[in-house]
Structures are given as C-alpha cells and as structure tokens.
Amino acid sequence: MSSTKERVGCVVLPGDVLTCGSELPEGKRDKLICGPGLRRDVDDVVVCKSGILRHKEPNLYWVDSQQTRYVPAKGEGVIGIVTAKSGDVFKVDIGGSELATLSYLAFEGATKRNRPNVQVGDLVYSQLIIANKDMEPELVCIDSCGRANGMGVFGAGGLLFKVSLGLVRKLLLPQSEVIQDLDSMFPFEMVVGMNGRIWVKSRSTQQTLIVANLLESCEHMTTAQRRDVLRRLSQNCL
Amino acid sequence: MVCLPLDAGAHKFRHMADRRLREFGCEQNLLSRPDGSASFVQGDTTVVVGIYGPAEVKVSKESYDRATLEVILKPKVGLPGVAERSREQFIRETCEAALLTALHPRTSIVLILQVIHDDGSLLSCCLNSACMAAMDAGLNMRCLFCGVTCAIDLDGNIILDPTAKQEKESRAVLTFAIDSVERQVMMSSTKGAFTTAEFHQSIAICQKAAESIFQFYRDSVGRRYSKS
Numbered sequence: 001m002s003s004t005k006e007r008v009g010c011v012v013l014p015g016d017v018l019t020c021g022s023e024l025p026e027g028k029r030d031k032l033i034c035g036p037g038l039r040r041d042v043d044d045v046v047v048c049k050s051g052i053l054r055h056k057e058p059n060l061y062w063v064d065s066q067q068t069r070y071v072p073a074k075g076e077g078v079i080g081i082v083t084a085k086s087g088d089v090f091k092v093d094i095g096g097s098e099l100a101t102l103s104y105l106a107f108e109g110a111t112k113r114n115r116p117n118v119q120v121g122d123l124v125y126s127q128l129i130i131a132n133k134d135m136e137p138e139l140v141c142i143d144s145c146g147r148a149n150g151m152g153v154f155g156a157g158g159l160l161f162k163v164s165l166g167l168v169r170k171l172l173l174p175q176s177e178v179i180q181d182l183d184s185m186f187p188f189e190m191v192v193g194m195n196g197r198i199w200v201k202s203r204s205t206q207q208t209l210i211v212a213n214l215l216e217s218c219e220h221m222t223t224a225q226r227r228d229v230l231r232r233l234s235q236n237c238l
Numbered sequence: 239m240v241c242l243p244l245d246a247g248a249h250k251f252r253h254m255a256d257r258r259l260r261e262f263g264c265e266q267n268l269l270s271r272p273d274g275s276a277s278f279v280q281g282d283t284t285v286v287v288g289i290y291g292p293a294e295v296k297v298s299k300e301s302y303d304r305a306t307l308e309v310i311l312k313p314k315v316g317l318p319g320v321a322e323r324s325r326e327q328f329i330r331e332t333c334e335a336a337l338l339t340a341l342h343p344r345t346s347i348v349l350i351l352q353v354i355h356d357d358g359s360l361l362s363c364c365l366n367s368a369c370m371a372a373m374d375a376g377l378n379m380r381c382l383f384c385g386v387t388c389a390i391d392l393d394g395n396i397i398l399d400p401t402a403k404q405e406k407e408s409r410a411v412l413t414f415a416i417d418s419v420e421r422q423v424m425m426s427s428t429k430g431a432f433t434t435a436e437f438h439q440s441i442a443i444c445q446k447a448a449e450s451i452f453q454f455y456r457d458s459v460g461r462r463y464s465k466s
Contacts, residue, residue: 067376
C-alpha cells in the first residue's frame with residue numbers, strides 16, 4: 001500500500017493496490033491517468049497485469065508486461081495479412097481475437113473506379129482507427145490527409161516473424177539502442193507492427209536471417225550480452 | 239523461448255515436520271506456441287499449462303458480455319474421465335473468478351493442463367500452474383490465486399501438501415484456492431469425513447501456507463523482468 005511514485009520501476013502483480021488516497025479530501029487527492037494494466041476500483045488504483053510499473057510525467061502510469069497475444073488498440077500501426085476479399089472490404093488478420101476489416105477505399109488514390117491492387121496473402125502495414133472490445137477492429141492505409149504516409153501493401157522477398165509485444169515496444173522507442181546497434185552492422189529494411197510482427201529484408205537471404213535471429217534473441221539478453229554477440233558476429237560472418 | 243533448468247527458478251524452504259509444503263518450483267514461458275505457459279513442480283507432482291487467448295471463439299460458445307473460459311485437463315496416460323472433468327470444473331470456476339473476462343467479450347480463453355506426474359496434491363498444483371500461466375500470458379486479473387491441499391490422517395493430524403501415499407492413508411483430503419488480496423477461500427474441494435473444527439483449522443493452515451506461494455510468485459516474476 002505504498003505510494004505510487006515509490007513503486008515506479010518495481011514489479012507489480014495483479015491485485016496490488018497502488019494509491020490509498022481515499023483518506024484525503026476530494027480536492028487534495030493526486031490525479032493520475034491509468035494506462036494498460038491498471039484499473040480503478042472505487043477510490044484505489046488496482047493492478048491487473050504482472051509486470052513493471054512505469055511512469056511518464058506528469059501523471060501517466062502503466063504496467064509494462066511481456067505478452068505475445070495482441071489486443072487491438074486504437075491508433076496503433078500493425079502488420080496485417082490479407083486473408084479474404086469480400087465485397088468492398090478486405091479481411092485482415094492482425095493477430096487479435098477476430099479479423100479486422102480494411103475498406104478498399106482506405107488506400108491512397110483509391111476510388112470506386114480505381115481499386116487498389118491487393119491480393120489474398122499480401123502484407124499490409126496499416127493503422128487501427130476502430131479498436132474496442134465491443135466492435136470489429138477497422139484498419140486504414142491512409143492518414144487523415146489522405147496520404148499513404150508509409151502505409152500500404154509491402155513485403156516482396158522479405159521475412160515475417162513474430163516476437164513478443166514487449167520487444168516490439170522496445171524496438172519502437174525513439175533512438176532504440178537495439179536498432180542503432182543493428183544498424184551499424186549492415187543496411188536492412190524493417191517494418192515493425194505493434195501486434196508483434198516484424199518484417200525484415202536485407203541484401204541477401206543470409207543477412208536477412210541474421211537480423212531476424214538477432215532480433216528474436218534480443219529479448220532474453222542484457223545490453224552488454226547483446227553488444228558482445230553483435231561484436232563477435234561482425235568479426236566472424238561479415 | 240529460453241528454457242532454464244528447473245532448479246534455476248526453484249524456491250526452497252523448510253520448517254516444521256508435516257506443516258510445510260514440499261519443495262516447489264516453476265518455469266514460465268517454456269512453450270513457444272501458446273500465448274502463455276508455465277510448468278509447476280510440487281514435490282514430485284508436475285503439471286504443464288498452456289494458455290491461448292483472448293482468441294477467436296466458436297459461435298456456439300460465444301458469450302456477448304465476457305470471454306468464454308475453457309479448461310482441458312489431460313491425464314498422464316489414457317483418456318480423461320470423471321475425475322478430470324470434475325477438476326476441470328474446479329479450475330475453471332476459480333479462474334473465472336480471478337480473470338477479468340468482461341474486458342474481452344466474444345473471445346475465448348483456452349487453458350490446457352497436462353499432468354506430467356501425479357504424486358498427490360494434483361488439484362493444487364494445477365491451480366498454481368494455471369495462475370502462473372495466466373500471468374505469463376498477460377491476462378487481466380482481479381487477483382492472483384493459489385491452491386493448497388491438506389490431508390487429515392486417522393489420528394486427526396493435518397498434513398500439508400500430502401503425497402499420493404499420504405492421501406491414500408488419510409481420512410480426508412481438502413483443497414482450497416486462496417486469493418492474493420484478501421487471503422480468503424475462493425474454492426474448496428473436499429473428500430472424506432471431517433469435523434467443522436478440523437475444516438476451519440485446515441483453512442487456517444492453508445492460508446498460512448499460501449503466503450509462501452504468493453511470495454514465490456512475486457520473486458519469480460521479479461526474476462523474469464530483471465533483464466529488461
């Protein structure tokens with residue numbers, strides 16, 4: 001029952017109570033925004049996922065946990081696999097509990113006459129615009145200005161694989177150390193979806209596989225271990 | 239993903255003669271295909287659990303306001319019988335109480351338990367491994383839970399975490415699921431004859447034993463996140 005600030009960076013388990021501000025009068029309680037893994041229970045904030053408590057100024061708190069199953073959330077960029085074409089929508093597998101829909105009009109430059117060239121089995125990088133527990137998730141491949149902005153069909157000749165959501169979040173941090181370390185080895189293309197899917201393509205199949213294997217093993221390594229592996233690899237293989 | 243040897247995560251402790259749990263240990267994330275997995279060892283009793291979910295659900299099992307929980311218990315050999323079905327139900331009802339299923343309506347959560355070896359206290363081992371796997375899968379939970387079994391022998395002594403031999407020689411076997419917030423009984427399964435006083439005494443002993451299991455949960459999650 002210690003204060004929330006003191007527990008930032010510590011491991012929390014479901015059922016842990018974070019704030020007990022209930023003894024304070026209404027106006028004097030700290031306000032905080034609950035992110036994933038936290039929920040409000042009358043006057044307290046209760047943890048509902050195991051992981052590490054994180055904090056962002058001024059008052060945003062969430063639990064950072066390692067899981068593999070994706071639960072769609074609005075605004076996130078995901079890698080989907082087109083599984084069916086039905087009428088004017090594509091059904092896209094994004095790894096959630098149900099297939100997401102993607103309208104054929106939600107591509108840059110698409111009109112009723114000019115349909116985008118999307119085949120079953122294609123990979124699309126797209127953004128979730130509807131994602132809540134009660135509705136079917138919906139994707140778009142354009143931003144609010146109607147531009148593709150990096151989204152759309154991709155993935156000829158690359159490799160798609162799955163990692164945990166924790167690793168994806170680590171990779172997508174601005175100035176991610178993992179990406180910077182890999183970048184210094186050789187050039188490669190990479191698409192990272194918030195749903196735990198990563199697509200990589202490099203100059204040769206061998207290099208693509210090296211990058212994929214390194215990314216998969218990054219999760220269980222500390223920074224020092226990772227640097228060591230990369231150093232040995234760049235001496236031996238390249 | 240990375241498989242540590244079991245004793246790397248094993249937690250050992252001992253106190254008084256028969257008022258102690260056998261040595262127990264756990265390994266999380268040992269299977270790569272399921273969304274969450276764990277194996278739990280209690281003495282010689284071992285159970286491996288895999289959790290899938292929240293995933294697609296069959297229309298016939300869909301419920302519009304919460305996730306459908308399905309528990310499958312596979313015995314060590316042979317086909318599942320009445321005993322397995324009854325244990326499945328105990329586990330399902332405990333998990334339903336602990337998991338926040340309302341957050342994922344129209345989905346299914348499937349829990350598959352495989353008995354590796356049964357040397358007594360199987361139901362409590364199943365409950366502990368189910369809780370560890372649910373934590374590994376990152377499912378939203380109201381609280382954690384653990385299972386503790388005790389046996390009452392012919393002289394009226396209460397034996398905590400009995401082996402299969404002790405269970406057979408005892409007059410009654412009681413299993414309780416205990417929650418981590420209020421330390422109250424969530425589920426009880428009893429077999430045999432016992433008095434009310436013995437029942438209350440058993441609950442008190444099991445609640446005390448649950449403390450060490452909850453501490454073990456905290457330690458093992460802490461160890462898991464120590465690298466990130």
